[in-house]
Amino acid sequence: MMTHALTDGTASLRLAIDYLPQGIAVFDAGMRLVVSNHRYNLLLALPEDLTRPGTALFDIALFLSERGDMGPGDPAHLAIDRIRILTEAPMTVTQRMGNGGQALEFHSSRLPDGGLAITFSDVTARVRAEQELERVNLSLEGRVEERTKALTRVNSELEVARAKADAANHDKTRFLAAASHDLLQPLNAARLYTSTLIERAKSTAFAELATSIEASLTAVEEIMSALLDISRIDSGVLKPAPVPVAGQDLLRRIEVEFAPLAREHEVSLRIIPTAASVMADRALVGRIVQNLVSNAIKYTPAGGRVLVGMRRRGNRLRLDVVDTGIGFNRDQHKLVFAEFSRLDRAARMAQGLGLGLSIVQRLVAALDLTLELDSREGRGSRFSVYLPLVRNAKVTPAGSSPSPEGNFGTLNLKVLCVDNERAILEAMQGLLEHWGCDVRVALSLKQIDRERLLEGWYPDLVLMDYHLDQTSGLDAIEWLRHNLGGHLPAALVTADRSPAVRTLAEDRGIAVVTKPVKPAALRATISGLANQSVRSTRAK
Structure with missing residues (x-):
């Protein structure tokens, strides 16, 4: 009864392993076949007499060697080497090509009684995938190397181009410095001579002629100064250096410089005092305000008013230049900041190229400030620049003002x-x-x-x-x-x-x-x- 049960169990086990996708074979301590499944016999393509229980592992290995599965060499030596590989370690994992060109992966394990269990499977698909991945990786490495070389070449070219651009900017900076000096020097002498001529020609027939010469020189000066300012901004020569500045210093300079121009145009210029301090680049912000005030006076009819002052707005001060001039409508806002663009009525009131507000806009951008505009045609305009407010800071003193x-x-x-x-x-x-x-x-x-x-x-x-x-x-x-x-x-x-x-x-x-x-x-x-x-x- 017990023998019959074991026989049934062995038959069931044999039936079960025949359905496994891997090839399986078990050898006893004498390295003779105990059992193998159908997949084992099929993958190795063994003749029937080598699949019977009791077949020596050496006979199976020798058959495979003679068939060429083990590669070139003496079949007996190849067979012995193969058995040694499978048995010398408690567990081994090896791969070799099968008779049909497929890739087979073997797992061998020594059993407690000294026997050997071997499982193997067809891993051709996996091997091909790995080979393809390796090929892709090699291709990718090649492309990365190629791209790296290309980027290195481009970076080198960019570095050369940047060096050339820096040299060009340096040359441009030197040219601008020379232009500022050499071009304005003779104009300065002409202005001084003309000023003397105007004062000495008062109440004479030459007075009007001297005044006309002075007006022409002033126009030339304004054009040259504007063009030089634009060049400095665009070339990056102007480097903002904000420091704490007393707002009154900025306003006092405006009063000094533009009081004569306001009198000449019969415009009331009023400066509202302030005790506040701001963080600003004194020269560049001063240039912004100069252009705004100059425009306000030029385009305000006789009898009009121009007001300059500061208002606190949160943690900023709003510097306002307000006039009762010709103004313009909302559709013309972008036009007034365009280079060489002037409104028809403005062109009739004053000479110029229309560069003042373009310079203002560029300087505001360079200083990372905010410019605000509110204007009504025929009623006047308000240009406002927002400056960071400074509290309890040591104010940088201005020069003699x-x-x-x-x-x-x-x-x-x-x-x-x-x-x-x-x-x-x-x-x-x-x-x-x-x-x-x-x-x-x-x-x-x-x-x-x-x-x-x-x-x-x-x-x-x-x-x-x-x-x-x-x-x-x-x-x-x-x-x-x-x-x-x-x-x-x-x-x-x-x-x-x-x-x-x-x-x-x-x-x-x-x-x-x-x-x-x-x-x-x-x-x-x-x-x-x-x-x-x-x-x-x-x-x-």
Whole structure:
């Protein structure tokens, strides 16, 4: 009864393993076949006599070797090597090609009684997938390497292009610096000569002619200054350097510079005082406000008003330039900021190229500020720039900021003028002497020393060019202060409009007058310096 049950169990086990997808064979301790399934016999394509129980593993291996399944070599040696591989370790995993070209993967395990269990399966599909993946990876690596080489080449080309662009920008920067100086120098001399001519031609037949010449020179100056500003912005030369600034300093400069223009246009210019401080690049924000105020005055009819002031809006200050001018409708907002674009009525009121507001928009973008516009045609406009509010911060002091000069009487001052352009010196001397000044001029510090211009003569103030032949105007002023006294008032008269120069001058307490010189602004600066000289004398 027990024997019958075991026989039935063995038959059931044999039937079960025949349905498994893997080939299975079990060998006893003497390496003779105990049982194998149908898949084992089929995958190895064994003859029937090698599938019977009791068949030696060596006979099966020798048959496969002689058939060529084990590769080239002596069949007996190949068979022995194969059996050694399968039996030398408790568990092994090996692969080899089958008789039909398929890939077979063998798993062998030693049994506790010393026997051997072998399972294997057809892994051709997996091997092909792995080979394809490897091929794809190799192809991908090749493409990545190719792309890397291409990117390296492109980056190298971009680096060369960037270096060329940087060199071009550097050259452009140097050109702009030269242009600012060399182009504006002769214009400055012409403006000074013309200003002297205007004052001397009053009440004569030449007065109108002199005024017309001065107006033409002013137009040329505005065009050149605008074009140079646009070039500086576009080339990245203008680098914002915001510092805490007293709002009143910005407004005071506007009053000094534009009070004469407002009087000329019969427009009331009102500056609202403020005690607030803002974070701003003094020179660049000043340029924005200058353009806005200039436009407001130009396009406001006689009898109109222009108001400049600051209002607190949250954590910002809104700097307003409000006018009662011609205004424009909402559809024209974009047009007024376009380069070389002017409204018909504006073109009839004032000359120009329509670059002022374009420069404002570019500067606002460069400084990352907000510009707001509100205008009604025929009723006026409000241009507003929002500036960060500063609380409890040490405000950077401005350079000498003169008050508006309304009295055009005799100045009666001793003025030393230094410039490396003889024509400018002659024009400046003529204008200052007409204002009643005792003027001495020099092309350099060497000339001052060589001709002993300062012996027995102490100037009340110095007007110094920035670009001298052998030194900078700032260093020259320091030399004069060292030799004449540290309280010598001085102004830098320069065509260089870069913020860096203005900052250097203001740090040393030196006023800045930009070329071409506006006579009214120059006179206001001189008056401010004269008051500074009087205060210094009293202090002594």
